[in-house]
Amino acid sequence: MIGKHGTPGSSPYLRLAAVVVQVSLAVVASANAQVVRIADNPAKTAITDDDRAKARAIFTERCASCHGAGGHGDGPAAANLKPKPIDFHNQNWQKSVTDETMTKAIIFGGRSVGKSGQMAPNPDLEDEPAIVAALVEKIRQWRK
Numbered sequence: 001m002i003g004k005h006g007t008p009g010s011s012p013y014l015r016l017a018a019v020v021v022q023v024s025l026a027v028v029a030s031a032n033a034q035v036v037r038i039a040d041n042p043a044k045t046a047i048t049d050d051d052r053a054k055a056r057a058i059f060t061e062r063c064a065s066c067h068g069a070g071g072h073g074d075g076p077a078a079a080n081l082k083p084k085p086i087d088f089h090n091q092n093w094q095k096s097v098t099d100e101t102m103t104k105a106i107i108f109g110g111r112s113v114g115k116s117g118q119m120a121p122n123p124d125l126e127d128e129p130a131i132v133a134a135l136v137e138k139i140r141q142w143r144k
Contacts (some may be wrong), residue, residue: 046130051131062120071088071142081116081118085119102136103133
């Protein structure tokens with residue numbers, strides 16, 4: 001299409017559409033960069049005492065009903081789940097899973113890492129890398 005200024009695509013609507021597409025791509029790229037940053041570097045994330053406190057509260061509110069307060073996979077909802085929730089004290093499981101995989105499961109749910117879809121995603125934590133890292137740290141402490 002030749003615009004009134006004699007150049008292809010010079011219509012104000014086409015220029016606006018191009019800007020909208022560019023902004024949309026920038027937003028998606030930024031969101032993907034955040035996901036990669038969280039998933040690829042959980043060990044490099046600085047964790048404060050406040051982050052640990054928030055992670056403990058989140059674990060109690062969202063995770064303990066299935067994984068149990070002590071992380072043994074024996075929470076009150078676990079009896080009705082198949083497969084059963086992970087026992088975080090299981091040394092074989094601890095050796096088999098990376099921090100990156102745990103991070104992805106916490107944020108995007110079990111299905112995102114090829115596990116049970118019954119583990120709900122926590123998309124609100126996607127922009128909270130230190131809290132997610134503190135949750136991973138908490139889970140790792142049970143390997144001892």
